[in-house]
Amino acid sequence: MKKLFALVMAAAMMVTLLAACGNTTTNNGGSANNGGNASTNEGTGDENTGDTSLNLVEEGKLIMATNCQFPPYEMVADGTSGPYVGEDGVSYEGIDVEIALAIAEKLGLELVIDDMDFDSALMAVQNNAADVVLAGLSYREDRDEELDFTDKYATGIQVVIVKEGSDVTMDNLGDGKLIGTQRGTTGYIYASDTPENGGYGEENVLAYDNGALAVQALVDGAIDAVIIDQGPAEAYVAANEGLTILPGTWVEEDYCIAVDEGNAGLLEAVQTALSELQADGTLDTIVAKYISAE
Amino acid sequence: MIDVKHLSKAFGDNLVLDNIDQHIYPGEKVVIIGPSGSGKSTFLRCLNLLETPTAGTITFDGAVVTDPKADIDKIRQQMGMVFQHFNLFPNMTVRKNITLAPVRTKLMGQAEADDTATALLKRVGLEEKADAYPAQLSGGQKQRIAIVRALAMKPKLMLFDEPTSALDPEMVGEVLEVMKELAQDGMTMVVVTHEMGFAREVGSRVLFMDEGHVMEEGKPEDIFSRPQNPRLQEFLSKVLH
Amino acid sequence: MDPTALYESFKALQNPNFFQDAYMQFYKAWFAEDRWLTYFKGLSTTLYVTVIALAIGVVLGVLVATVRTAHDQQRPGRHNPFLGIVNAVCRVYVTIIRGTPMMVQLMIMGFAVFATSREKTLVGALTLGINSGAYVAEIIRGGLMSLDPGQMEAGRSLGLGYLDTMRFVVIPQAFKAILPSLGNEFIVLLKDTSLISVVSGKEIVYFARAIVTKTYEPMAPYLITAAMYLVLVLIFSWLQGKLERRLRQSDRR
Numbered sequence: 001m002k003k004l005f006a007l008v009m010a011a012a013m014m015v016t017l018l019a020a021c022g023n024t025t026t027n028n029g030g031s032a033n034n035g036g037n038a039s040t041n042e043g044t045g046d047e048n049t050g051d052t053s054l055n056l057v058e059e060g061k062l063i064m065a066t067n068c069q070f071p072p073y074e075m076v077a078d079g080t081s082g083p084y085v086g087e088d089g090v091s092y093e094g095i096d097v098e099i100a101l102a103i104a105e106k107l108g109l110e111l112v113i114d115d116m117d118f119d120s121a122l123m124a125v126q127n128n129a130a131d132v133v134l135a136g137l138s139y140r141e142d143r144d145e146e147l148d149f150t151d152k153y154a155t156g157i158q159v160v161i162v163k164e165g166s167d168v169t170m171d172n173l174g175d176g177k178l179i180g181t182q183r184g185t186t187g188y189i190y191a192s193d194t195p196e197n198g199g200y201g202e203e204n205v206l207a208y209d210n211g212a213l214a215v216q217a218l219v220d221g222a223i224d225a226v227i228i229d230q231g232p233a234e235a236y237v238a239a240n241e242g243l244t245i246l247p248g249t250w251v252e253e254d255y256c257i258a259v260d261e262g263n264a265g266l267l268e269a270v271q272t273a274l275s276e277l278q279a280d281g282t283l284d285t286i287v288a289k290y291i292s293a294e
Numbered sequence: 295m296i297d298v299k300h301l302s303k304a305f306g307d308n309l310v311l312d313n314i315d316q317h318i319y320p321g322e323k324v325v326i327i328g329p330s331g332s333g334k335s336t337f338l339r340c341l342n343l344l345e346t347p348t349a350g351t352i353t354f355d356g357a358v359v360t361d362p363k364a365d366i367d368k369i370r371q372q373m374g375m376v377f378q379h380f381n382l383f384p385n386m387t388v389r390k391n392i393t394l395a396p397v398r399t400k401l402m403g404q405a406e407a408d409d410t411a412t413a414l415l416k417r418v419g420l421e422e423k424a425d426a427y428p429a430q431l432s433g434g435q436k437q438r439i440a441i442v443r444a445l446a447m448k449p450k451l452m453l454f455d456e457p458t459s460a461l462d463p464e465m466v467g468e469v470l471e472v473m474k475e476l477a478q479d480g481m482t483m484v485v486v487t488h489e490m491g492f493a494r495e496v497g498s499r500v501l502f503m504d505e506g507h508v509m510e511e512g513k514p515e516d517i518f519s520r521p522q523n524p525r526l527q528e529f530l531s532k533v534l535h
Numbered sequence: 536m537d538p539t540a541l542y543e544s545f546k547a548l549q550n551p552n553f554f555q556d557a558y559m560q561f562y563k564a565w566f567a568e569d570r571w572l573t574y575f576k577g578l579s580t581t582l583y584v585t586v587i588a589l590a591i592g593v594v595l596g597v598l599v600a601t602v603r604t605a606h607d608q609q610r611p612g613r614h615n616p617f618l619g620i621v622n623a624v625c626r627v628y629v630t631i632i633r634g635t636p637m638m639v640q641l642m643i644m645g646f647a648v649f650a651t652s653r654e655k656t657l658v659g660a661l662t663l664g665i666n667s668g669a670y671v672a673e674i675i676r677g678g679l680m681s682l683d684p685g686q687m688e689a690g691r692s693l694g695l696g697y698l699d700t701m702r703f704v705v706i707p708q709a710f711k712a713i714l715p716s717l718g719n720e721f722i723v724l725l726k727d728t729s730l731i732s733v734v735s736g737k738e739i740v741y742f743a744r745a746i747v748t749k750t751y752e753p754m755a756p757y758l759i760t761a762a763m764y765l766v767l768v769l770i771f772s773w774l775q776g777k778l779e780r781r782l783r784q785s786d787r788r
Contacts, residue, residue, distance in 0.1 A: 076745030239751030371694030
């Protein structure tokens with residue numbers, strides 16, 4: 001019985017895999033170093049390929065995968081008021097959007113932004129559906145196995161939002177409190193880890209598609225706290241009465257740009273452009289535009 | 295005209311027709327009687343292959359009906375069929391019901407088919423119903439139209455499957471009247487019916503079927519006046535009294 | 536009164552009551568920055584996806600239903616082996632689609648089969664169409680099968696071929712019978728388009744979420760979204776009712 005079940009499952013998955021593989025190979029185009037074979041590159045680091053070509057998905061275009069539900073880093077602009085307007089007439093704005101525009105300009109490429117779920121954005125570069133990820137993406141070692149990261153361009157501070165007058169503190173979050181996070185973010189990954197690894201256990205953490213849904217759940221009393229980046233947290237607290245941010249930071253992380261593992265040429269080009277933007281103060285100007293220094 | 299050899303039909307394990315041999319000659323009016331479940335309707339429906347025989351061969355005018363390669367549509371065009379429940383097409387007018395098949399099978403053009411329909415409708419006294427829909431007709435009118443619809447294909451043979459069983463008693467007469475006229479015109483007919491009066495008056499040969507066999511056959515006067523088979527005697531005593 | 540002026544006057548209040556607060560939320564989700572245009576941008580995608588999915592669904596459904604019905608109505612002893620294979624494929628298709636959730640199908644198509652595609656809205660429409668095809672096929676097949684077999688027999692006994700009988704006798708009658716179910720399937724399809732936001736399709740829900748990230752208040756944008764779907768469904772139901780009444784008239788004349 002067990003064997004039969006295993007066989008059926010295997011057969012079903014084979015069908016799906018075949019379908020998936022068949023497609024990947026046909027769409028691969030010119031670029032060779034793709035997600036599926038990350039295991040062969042594992043641990044060898046960024047500079048092993050020696051390939052200096054940019055290895056783009058589409059010639060002349062820098063395709064950026066992101067999740068535009070993450071203010072102030074990226075969001076959908078009202079009408080066509082954002083600095084970026086896509087072919088489909090959807091406009092985006094935010095820190096990451098403007099940084100990407102600046103980098104693309106330096107590289108002489110046309111920026112194309114693809115908006116999707118956060119975890120899909122990470123997969124998109126591995127699947128060769130996008131060139132770079134700028135999505136308030138924090139550096140993590142396990143992500144480094146699938147993606148290659150630039151130096152940090154911003155510091156992400158995650159904080160905890162609770163209801164005013166709540167008994168929740170930074171120290172008792174692990175005592176059976178129900179915590180909301182955004183699916184696929186480091187907040188979710190850290191918080192849902194086992195207590196031995198510093199998390200609160202999967203059963204105490206809920207993942208929402210976006211921060212707004214998590215905050216709404218908190219307002220409704222469905223959860224006790226929300227772990228989220230500081231920028232959006234302040235905006236949510238301002239918009240929703242009766243919420244407050246716990247003093248202190250929950251975690252501090254480095255926001256980096258990521259490309260597919262092994263795409264050294266593109267990584268280097270993006271890194272160079274980023275460093276230039278950092279040096280000439282463009283980066284600070286962009287950040288200041290969206291986050292008012294208080 | 296129709297030659298039936300060793301015809302058997304089973305539905306699953308249920309043998310409905312058991313090795314029947316029959317020959318129907320041109321101009322004959324064969325009336326099939328028998329208790330329900332005797333296989334008489336199945337026999338009739340095998341003749342134009344609405345039921346596929348389990349074994350045996352049926353030949354119509356030299357064409358082997360039961361041959362899988364036979365052009366069954368061509369054969370059916372020459373065998374008219376009238377059903378117990380009329381089976382008129384409710385989505386078409388009476389005229390369209392009648393002319394659809396002759397026109398689609400390229401037997402005649404639309405104009406000729408319309409003329410034929412009008413003539414036939416006049417014959418059964420329903421010419422004013424040409425543009426009505428079946429839902430507006432009585433049962434007797436529907437069955438007369440169904441007969442006209444079959445006749446419009448100019449068939450060599452007409453099959454009737456209990457044509458009056460679904461009718462209210464007062465409408466049975468008008469349908470039988472049409473069938474009698476048809477018989478007088480010399481049409482070859484095979485009729486499954488419970489109307490013993492019709493069998494006696496119109497039939498040139500009567501078949502009594504029971505349990506998948508033709509138990510007795512003969513001229514109507516012999517069958518009804520001097521039945522030999524005890525089953526037939528029992529059957530007649532039930533239906534005639 | 537000018538909506539903006541009304542909003543400003545409420546905003547100036549120290550303690551807005553429930554209705555004033557609700558109006559302010561609605562204002563921010565609808566009038567502010569001409570955001571109402573954004574919903575209609577999403578609405579056009581929703582309709583576009585629905586139409587594409589419906590076209591795929593109807594074509595697939597008719598094909599599959601035709602194959603399945605033709606196969607089941609073959610004369611015994613005259614089985615066409617090719618039809619047998621196609622029929623088996625159709626059965627597997629219908630079984631898999633009806634046996635798995637729409638959401639999972641979207642994820643498989645969006646993240647596995649078409650992982651490298653960047654036209655996710657189209658992928659979503661395709662998936663919805665393939666999904667809808669299975670249901671349409673069963674609806675059509677049910678309609679064809681439920682028709683009195685005497686109708687098919689009458690057509691065939693007159694010497695009409697299988698296809699002619701289908702075309703003139705069976706299908707017109709079956710169409711009338713399946714119209715309500717087809718209408719329901721269309722409504723389900725219209726509402727299911729909201730699921731394509733899973734694979735980043737840019738329909739109404741996508742833009743509602745985008746507006747929430749600006750206003751930080753989810754209530755109004757999602758209520759507006761619900762209202763837009765409701766209006767669409769009501770309009771369609773009304774049209775469907777009209778069509779059904781017209782078709783039914785031929786029964787009673």
